[in-house]
Amino acid sequence: LKRRLDTVLRDIEAELRESTERGEVANYIPPLASIDPAKFGIAVVLPDDTTLLAGDADEKFSVQSISKVFALTLVLGNRGDSIWQRVGREPSGDPFNSSVLLELEKGIPRNPFINAGAIVVADILLGAYQPRETIGEFLRFMRFVTADDDIYIDHHVAQAENDSGFNNAALANLLKANGNLDGAPAHVLGVYHHYCALAMSCRQLARSGLFLTSSGRNPITDTRIVAAQRVRRINALMMTCGHYDGSGDFAFRVGIPAKSGVGGGILAIVPGIASIAVWSPGLNRHGNSLLGTQALEMLCQQMNWSVF
Ligand code: GLN
Numbered sequence: 001l002k003r004r005l006d007t008v009l010r011d012i013e014a015e016l017r018e019s020t021e022r023g024e025v026a027n028y029i030p031p032l033a034s035i036d037p038a039k040f041g042i043a044v045v046l047p048d049d050t051t052l053l054a055g056d057a058d059e060k061f062s063v064q065s066i067s068k069v070f071a072l073t074l075v076l077g078n079r080g081d082s083i084w085q086r087v088g089r090e091p092s093g094d095p096f097n098s099s100v101l102l103e104l105e106k107g108i109p110r111n112p113f114i115n116a117g118a119i120v121v122a123d124i125l126l127g128a129y130q131p132r133e134t135i136g137e138f139l140r141f142m143r144f145v146t147a148d149d150d151i152y153i154d155h156h157v158a159q160a161e162n163d164s165g166f167n168n169a170a171l172a173n174l175l176k177a178n179g180n181l182d183g184a185p186a187h188v189l190g191v192y193h194h195y196c197a198l199a200m201s202c203r204q205l206a207r208s209g210l211f212l213t214s215s216g217r218n219p220i221t222d223t224r225i226v227a228a229q230r231v232r233r234i235n236a237l238m239m240t241c242g243h244y245d246g247s248g249d250f251a252f253r254v255g256i257p258a259k260s261g262v263g264g265g266i267l268a269i270v271p272g273i274a275s276i277a278v279w280s281p282g283l284n285r286h287g288n289s290l291l292g293t294q295a296l297e298m299l300c301q302q303m304n305w306s307v308f
Contacts (some may be wrong), residue, residue, distance in 0.1 A: 002050055008302045009042055015298075016040055016280070016291050017055075023282030023290030026262040030160045032062060034249050035123050035264070039098050042278045042295055043202035045210060047219040059200040062157050063118040064261030065096065066205065067138075067195045069119045069212075069242075071232060073226055074141050083124055086180055087117045088235060096244040096262075096287055097167050100175055107178020111241040113259065116171045119181075122192040126183045135194045142198060146208040147221045151200055158197035162190060168246045188222035196261075205267055212238075212257075212269045233271055239307070246286030254296045255306035260288040270305045 012184040017040060041056035056064065075083055092101055092110035102109060102116050109117035124213070126134045135153065142227035143149050172185035181188060200208070211218050212235060226234075238257035243250040250258065258268035264281035266289055280291035300306060 002052065003223045005044055005052050005303070008138060008299060009019075009044065009052055011038060012298050013054040015044065019054050019288070019291060019294075025154050025264070025281045025285050026064075026283060026287070028164070028261070029157065030060075031154075032263060032281075035061070037065050037280075037282045039264075040280045040291060040295075041202040042299075043206040043276070044299075045203075045206040045275045046273070047210065047214050049144060049220045050106065050208070051203060055201060056279065059279075060199040060201050060204075061207065061265055061281070062154060062195045062196070062261070062263035063198040063200050063265055064217065064263040065113065065118070065257050066261040066267050067198050068121070068207070069234065069238065069259045070142060070145065071121050071125060071138065072112045072237070073145075073230075074138065075121050076230055076234075077226060079124055083112075083121070083307055086124065087112050087120045091247050093245050097171070099167075099171055102178075103170065103189055107175050108182040109175075111237060113237065113241045114244060115168055116175065118190050119168065119172050119175060119188060122195065122291045123175075123181050123183050123188045124140055126188055126191050131187045131190045131194075134191050138191075138195050139198075141251070142200075142208065144223075145211060145218065145225055146200075146204055147218065148207065150205055151198065151204060154197045154199045155194075155198075158190075160200050161193040161196065164188065165193060165265065202265070202277040202279050205265060206275045209267045209269055209275035210279070211275060213271055213275050223251065238269065241253060243288050244286055245282065246288050248268050250288070250293060254293065254300050255308050256296075256300060257307065260297065262287050264289045266292045266296060270300075271307060273305065
């Protein structure tokens with residue numbers, strides 16, 4: 001398996017490095033606009049700690065919306081299923097930053113992976129704490145899940161989004177107006193933008209997803225992160241909502257649960273078998289990594305991996 005995976009990853013990298021069609025980097029977050037679109041990295045980690053890498057797999061990038069998976073995991077641990085009174089579990093069929101359904105559906109976001117839903121999750125995490133404490137708790141959780149202290153939040157990216165994130169501010173205000181935000185919009189947005197600004201490499205991100213492949217335990221450190229049933233549900237949400245209005249196409253082409261971010265990363269889970277992270281900054285029209293999706297499609301096809 002390992003030798004075969006190694007060859008497959010190398011072939012995928014070689015083929016995709018030749019691509020002329022790479023998509024557009026996210027330019028609405030100023031520091032992300034200057035990332036080199038030619039970057040490409042991929043990491044596969046198996047539950048026995050075998051790690052296979054190709055390309056720029058040790059270079060840190062902005063995790064962005066992939067953080068929403070971990071924020072959801074943390075909030076489920078803290079608050080349990082009561083969170084489902086404030087956020088739904090249906091794919092929205094709309095772009096990640098859309099406010100359309102929020103107005104129609106009285107401030108209950110369709111799912112925790114669109115921005116509106118993730119802002120509600122940030123609000124629940126914040127609770128009665130100060131933003132600084134909540135951000136610290138989130139970072140500690142990421143270091144614990146990954147068993148790696150070399151993970152940080154890029155404050156420059158967070159600040160840039162705080163300064164220019166008018167769309168997210170509109171979402172937070174709509175939530176507040178509809179009675180689905182306890183904190184002050186500025187505080188909640190601060191928490192949300194900081195957890196999006198998490199910086200990790202493909203190797204670290206793939207390690208952080210191991211508990212999703214292994215029924216809620218990190219098999220390397222032998223620690224429980226979350227209950228097995230919760231992991232199945234988190235994976236179900238990744239499958240149905242992880243790529244926003246591109247989730248159906250992703251399921252059709254790749255066939256495993258995954259979550260994208262506008263930094264160009266994707267975390268993908270083959271339950272029981274592997275945790276995969278891929279990074280290519282150019283995005284398709286849904287804001288998901290163009291070559292990252294292609295890489296996962298090739299990998300899953302060649303390894304015969306699918307949840308279907
Ligand atoms: N921080 C980004 C935003 O709120 C996250 C979006 C994403 O990665 N899809 O717009």
